[in-house]
Amino acid sequence: MSEAILAKRLNIGRTPVREALHRLARENLVVILPRRGILVAEFNIRSQLKMLEVRREIERLIARSAAERANAAERQQFRELAIALRQAATDNDDLRFMRLDQDFNRFTARAARNEFASTTMALMGGLSRRFWFMHHQHINDMPLAAEYHAAVAEAIAQGDSEAAVQASDKLLDYIEHITRAAMDW
Template sequence: MPPSEETLAERAYRLIEDQIIRLVLPPGARLTEQELAARLDIGRTPVREALQRLVNDGLVVVFPRKGIAVSVINPLDVLMALEVRSALERLVAGAAARRANAAVKAELTELGERLVATAATANVDAFMQLDKTIHRRLGQTAANPFLVRALAPLEAMARRARFYFLRDDDLAPSAELHRAVIGRVVAGDSAAAEAASEALVDYLRSGIKRTVVGM
């Protein structure tokens, strides 16, 4: 099978994860394999496999004799996850700075500029998709599959929390902090890239705390 070809289970996972992260399937929503299979036009077996992965990621919970539900968003859990993500993202940024070639540097620079421009339009969906693309590209550039796999569920949790806690004034500062990370990676300065990555996660952490206090 070509590497780019998705299995049905992978497609089901991607689609369900996306709907959970964007809150189309909100926290606490009850799920059934049959309903999800109909919604996605995918068989129940791939949906069952996808749900098991989502349980492992912490996005879905199973209640004995009560069924399956989208997990609630606990700010404390998100903040603890961000502590771990901060350490892993530093490793990604540092490795990417050491390994990025000229073509990757140009691509990352363009993505950073697009993110800043998208922030100005207040298009949250487009912004979050670009954010995901940037982090995926940095992970690919870091060239450490173990690191990427460890980060994946933490990134999913963080993206969902951002949709949930997002404030109107969050996009532009976040975009600039992303651009700062990219700038350090492009410069090949691994220590500065790690510091910029930590500053980005710190901003996300403080934004969640700020929003929770204002609720």
């Protein structure tokens, strides 16, 4: 695939296509080969595990900061989010869970009030979603994922930074376990 072909197929100019491709390249989702085209970046479990090392530390910072800095309205949002996550699990609604997961990430980033941590997490978000979409049919325990997310949301709602960090660690332990299990699929 090339920039020119994409622009033609999308019926838009090359500049927005180029900008979008460069953003995808920064997020490690595509590889731009000058004068040769664009490739979807290879998915690699080892790279995913390395990314999770970084993500764990950033998520701990975000969870702690959100618990300490969230205002009353945000704390209420986290309470409601925990309920909605558990309801999605009860209903076995994967699509709803994925939407709530995006809300969870957006809410925690905003409540943490640290644009550098939020930007770093956003860069890793595409890789994490890519992994989930590639493997969600093998995982089959969305209720457990929802419960781990809900526990972080509840700790933030209560303003308990240590519980938020502990819940975040459990969530990342789960994600790392799923990632390692993907080697066998």
